Amino acid sequence: MSEVVLSLRGVSRTFRTAARVVEVLKRVDLEARRGRLLAVAGPSGCGKTTLLHIAALLDAPDAGERIFDGIDVSGLGGADLARLRRERIGMVFQRFHLLPHRSALENVAFRFRYTTVPAREARERAREALDSVGLSAVAHTPARLLSGGEMQRVAVARALALPPLLLLADEPTGNLDADAARHVMDLLAGCRPRGIAVLVATHNPRWVAECDDIVRLDGPSPKQVPG
Amino acid sequence: MTAAVRFLADVRDGLRSRPGRTAIAFTGVAIGLFALTLTVGVLRGFQERARRLTAELGAHAAALLQAPAAGDSERASETPLARRHLEALRAAAPDAVWSGLDARAAEGPDGRHSFWLVRTDEHLARARNWTLVDGRFLDAVDVRDGAAHAVATEAALRLFGWRPGDLVAIGDRILRLVGTVSGGDAPSEPAAGIVGASAPAVFVPWTTALRGTGGPGSDRIDALHLAADSEAGLRRAIGIAQRVLAAPDLAPADATWVTPESLLRGLRRWRTGVIWGTGLLAGLCLLLGGSSLMGLLLSDVRNRMPEIGLRLSLGARPPDIAVLFLAEAVLVTALAAAAALLAAWPVLGMLSRQTAIPFDLRGLSVPVVLGAALLLGAAFSYVPARLAARTSASEALRND
Numbered sequence: 297m298s299e300v301v302l303s304l305r306g307v308s309r310t311f312r313t314a315a316r317v318v319e320v321l322k323r324v325d326l327e328a329r330r331g332r333l334l335a336v337a338g339p340s341g342c343g344k345t346t347l348l349h350i351a352a353l354l355d356a357p358d359a360g361e362r363i364f365d366g367i368d369v370s371g372l373g374g375a376d377l378a379r380l381r382r383e384r385i386g387m388v389f390q391r392f393h394l395l396p397h398r399s400a401l402e403n404v405a406f407r408f409r410y411t412t413v414p415a416r417e418a419r420e421r422a423r424e425a426l427d428s429v430g431l432s433a434v435a436h437t438p439a440r441l442l443s444g445g446e447m448q449r450v451a452v453a454r455a456l457a458l459p460p461l462l463l464l465a466d467e468p469t470g471n472l473d474a475d476a477a478r479h480v481m482d483l484l485a486g487c488r489p490r491g492i493a494v495l496v497a498t499h500n501p502r503w504v505a506e507c508d509d510i511v512r513l514d515g516p517s518p519k520q521v522p523g
Numbered sequence: 524m525t526a527a528v529r530f531l532a533d534v535r536d537g538l539r540s541r542p543g544r545t546a547i548a549f550t551g552v553a554i555g556l557f558a559l560t561l562t563v564g565v566l567r568g569f570q571e572r573a574r575r576l577t578a579e580l581g582a583h584a585a586a587l588l589q590a591p592a593a594g595d596s597e598r599a600s601e602t603p604l605a606r607r608h609l610e611a612l613r614a615a616a617p618d619a620v621w622s623g624l625d626a627r628a629a630e631g632p633d634g635r636h637s638f639w640l641v642r643t644d645e646h647l648a649r650a651r652n653w654t655l656v657d658g659r660f661l662d663a664v665d666v667r668d669g670a671a672h673a674v675a676t677e678a679a680l681r682l683f684g685w686r687p688g689d690l691v692a693i694g695d696r697i698l699r700l701v702g703t704v705s706g707g708d709a710p711s712e713p714a715a716g717i718v719g720a721s722a723p724a725v726f727v728p729w730t731t732a733l734r735g736t737g738g739p740g741s742d743r744i745d746a747l748h749l750a751a752d753s754e755a756g757l758r759r760a761i762g763i764a765q766r767v768l769a770a771p772d773l774a775p776a777d778a779t780w781v782t783p784e785s786l787l788r789g790l791r792r793w794r795t796g797v798i799w800g801t802g803l804l805a806g807l808c809l810l811l812g813g814s815s816l817m818g819l820l821l822s823d824v825r826n827r828m829p830e831i832g833l834r835l836s837l838g839a840r841p842p843d844i845a846v847l848f849l850a851e852a853v854l855v856t857a858l859a860a861a862a863a864l865l866a867a868w869p870v871l872g873m874l875s876r877q878t879a880i881p882f883d884l885r886g887l888s889v890p891v892v893l894g895a896a897l898l899l900g901a902a903f904s905y906v907p908a909r910l911a912a913r914t915s916a917s918e919a920l921r922n923d
Binding site: 345346349352354355374375378379381382383385387389391393395396397398406407409410411412414415418 | 525528529533536539540829830832833834835836837838839840841843915916917920921
C-alpha cells in the first residue's frame with residue numbers, strides 16, 4: 297500500500313462561459329499522504345473547491361495527471377470513479393449537506409446508501425461514528441434542529457463512518473464559531489493516527505498552520521510545501 | 524431488502540420535503556385518473572351491454588317487430604304482421620330459420636307476479652339460439668295438434684316454483700311443462716321489445732286454445748324472428764325478406780327490423796358522446812396533473828441540488844439519481860390511481876343506478892388505470908429525472 301494516497305501533477309482547470317474564459321487552476325502539483333493533513337490555502341475564488349472536486353473524482357481536470365491509490369484515474373469510467381468515491385473517499389462540506397428530515401444517526405448511516413453494507417450493520421457503524429464525535433445524545437434528533445457545530449460533527453462522522461483513504465474537507469470551519477471550529481479541526485487531526493490522508497481547503501491561516509503540508513493557490517504555479 | 528428499504532426511505536424523503544406541491548400534483552393526477560376510470564368504466568360497460576344485447580337477440584339473428592298499436596280499432600285497419608308473412612318469408616328464404624310469436628303479459632298463478640305468455644311455433648328456440656336446459660322445446664306435433672304442452676324459461680320456474688314435467692294452470696287450461704329454456708346471462712328485462720329467455724315466460728303452441736290469447740283462430744304476430752348460420756347468411760335473408768315484404772299485399776304497417784347492428788347503433792351513439800366527454804376531461808386533467816407533477820419535480824431538482832451533489836459524492840451513479848425522481852413520480856401517480864379507483868367505485872355504482880349509462884369496472888379496467896398511472900408518472904418525470912442525472916456533481920455541490 298502506497299504512502300501517497302493522491303498525487304496530482306500539473307493539474308489545470310479552465311471554465312468557459314459565453315462571456316469569458318477563466319483559468320481557475322494552473323499546473324497544480326500536490327501529494328496527499330497517509331496520516332497527514334494537507335492544507336489547500338488561498339483566498340475566496342482561487343480554486344480551492346475546484347481542486348477538492350478534482351481530488352474527490354467529482355470533476356476532471358483539463359490537463360495533468362491524477363493518481364489515486366496507485367491508479368491513474370484518467371482512464372476510468374463513471375462507474376469506476378463512483379465506486380472509488382463510494383469506498384475510499386470521504387467528504388465534508390462547508391454547508392454540511394445533511395438531509396434535514398433525517399435524524400443525525402440516519403444522516404451518518406447515509407454514508408452507506410450506495411454500498412452493499414446491510415442496513416443493520418450500517419446503523420451500528422453509524423452509531424459508533426456518532427459516538428466518536430461525541431454526539432450520541434442527539435442521535436435521534438432531526439438534522440435541521442442541530443446547531444451548526446453539531447451539524448458539521450455529524451458530517452465528519454458521516455465521512456468517517458466508512459473509513460476512507462482520503463478525507464476531503466471543503467472549508468469545514470467556514471460556517472462555525474471558534475469553539476465549534478476548534479472541535480471540528482480536532483476531529484480532522486484525529487485522522488492522523490488512523491492513517492487517513494486529509495485534504496483541507498481553508499482560507500483561515502490558523503488552521504493552515506496546524507496542517508502538515510500546504511498548497512497555496514494564490515501563486516502562478518502552486519507547489520506543495522511542508523507546513 | 525436493504526436496498527429496497529433505503530430506496531423507499533429516499534422516495535419518502537423526497538416527497539415529504541415538499542408536501543404542499545406533492546399534494547397539488549397528487550390531486551391533479553387523481554382527478555385525471557378518476558375521469559380516466561370513468562371513461563374506462565363506460566367503455567367496458569358499453570362493451571358488456573353490447574355483448575348482452577347481441578346475446579339476447581341471438582347469434583346471426585334478427586327480428587321484425589310489430590310496433591304497438593294505439594288501439595285495437597286502429598290496429599285492425601292496418602296490415603299487421605301475421606302468419607302469412609312468416610309463411611311467405613320461409614318460402615322465399617328457406618336457408619334461414621324463421622319463427623313468429625305473439626306475446627302478452629299474463630298474471631302468474633301466485634297472483635303477484637306476471638309473466639310473458641307467448642304463442643309460437645316449434646322453430647322459436649332455434650331462431651333465437653336458446654339453450655334447452657331440460658326436456659324439449661315445442662315440436663311440430665304440438666303445433667299441429669294444439670297440444671296442452673308448454674315450455675317455460677328458468678326464470679319462470681324460479682318465480683313460480685314450477686318443476687319440469689309439472690302440470691300448470693295457464694289461463695283456463697292445464698298444461699304440461701315439457702321443457703325449460705335458458706337465456707344465459709342476457710338481461711332479464713327485454714330490450715327493444717324482444718321477449719328473451721331470461722325473462723319469466725311460458726311458450727305454448729299457437730294452435731292451442733287458451734283464454735286471454737288470440738287463440739287458434741288468430742294469426743297475429745308481434746315479432747318475427749330469424750337466424751342464419753353466418754353474418755352473410757343473415758344479411759342475405761334480411762335482404763330477401765325486405766324484398767318480399769315490399770310487395771303491396773304483404774307490406775306490414777309499422778314493423779321495425781331489429782338487427783345486431785340496429786341494437787348497437789343507439790348504444791354506439793351514447794358511447795361516443797360519453798367517451799368523448801369523459802375522455803376529454805380525463806385528458807385535460809391528466810395533462811394538468813402531469814404538468815404540475817413535472818413542475819414539482821423540476822423545482823425539486825433545483826432545490827435538491829446539494830442533495831444530488833452529496834449522493835454523487837457518496838458514490839451514486841447518474842442512473843441512481845434518475846431512478847430516484849422517476850420513483851417519486853411513479854409513487855405519486857400510483858397512489859393517485861389507487862385513490863381514483865377507490866373513489867370511482869361508489870360513484871360509478873351510483874351513476875349506473877341513476878342513469879342509463881352502463882359502467883363496469885371488472886376485467887382489465889383496473890390494470891388499465893394503474894398502467895396509465897405508471898406510464899404517466901414515467902412520462903412526466905422523464906425530463907426532470909434526465910436533468911437530475913445529467914447534473915454535474917461539482918456544480919451541484921457548489922449550489923448552496
